[in-house]
């Protein structure tokens with residue numbers, strides 16, 4: 834089975850009540866349309882994961898991010914491919930998270946984190962994100 838290498842950004846911020854929140858996006862096209870994910874995409878040849886993530890977030894959300902620590906690498910078998918997805922904590926440096934490709938987006942806190950219909954692979958990451966919010 835072919836492996837697709839993807840990087841994903843768990844963009845963290847603080848809301849007006851001082852609570853930590855993270856940014857989730859809903860896919861606007863393709864096989865997984867309507868599913869919720871962490872923004873990001875495929876690593877191109879010659880890129881580090883961090884470079885790929887900065888490029889993807891600039892392309893998809895018109896926003897510059899700082900890439901922090903690796904949260905986890907998710908390994909998941911979809912019917913047609915194996916996904917290897919490196920997920921990083923990120924923060925916004927500049928920009929307003931403009932949805933250029935996604936259908937919708939939400940800021941989620943610890944309690945609402947599991948309220949959206951996450952893609953199957955992402956479910957494996959949620960516990961770690963929740964523990965560290």
Ligand SMILES: Nc1nc2c([nH]c(=O)n2[C@H]2C[C@H](O)[C@@H](COP(=O)(O)OP(=O)(O)OP(=O)(O)O)O2)c(=O)[nH]1
Nearest residue numbers: 839841863865870871872873874875916952954955
């Ligand atoms: N970006 C992202 N992709 C995810 C997540 N969870 C998950 O299963 N995926 C899967 C969906 C896609 O098959 C693949 C990411 O590819 P991608 O974001 O480049 O999207 P795509 O296949 O539509 O690619 P393309 O049209 O831009 O080439 O990883 C996630 O949280 N974020």
